[in-house]
Amino acid sequence: MSGHGLAWTVTVQVEARREGDVWVATCPALDVASHGDTREESYRMLEEALAGFFEDCCEHETLLAVLAERGLAPTASMVSVKPPTRRKASDWLSIPVWLVPNAAVREAAVR
Helix, strand or coil, X not given: CCCCCEEEEEEEECEEEEECCEEEEEECCCCEEEEECXXXXXXXXXXXXXXXXXHHHHHCCCHHHHHHHCCCCCCCCCCCCXXXXXXXXXXXXXXXXXXXXXXXXXXHHHC
């Protein structure tokens, strides 16, 4: 894939709770959830679901609109904002989002 891309890391607050025999992990701000047999597995599955969420939004060029619907917006400088220090690290996930020019995506689809 030619062209230059941009890596953007999104850090979101997450939570997990036991529901019967499974752990359910959620990202309330984005309304994304997943599950697993253990707390750790539910977080891994949620990380995959969030990566897919961002990939789909970027592919359809709806990321800013989707964020706005949820009352969210990227920071003006697009730099990482550290979560409040009073929170446990396990309450947050950092998801890499790869942004590439549309021309590069179209070129890759042709190959």
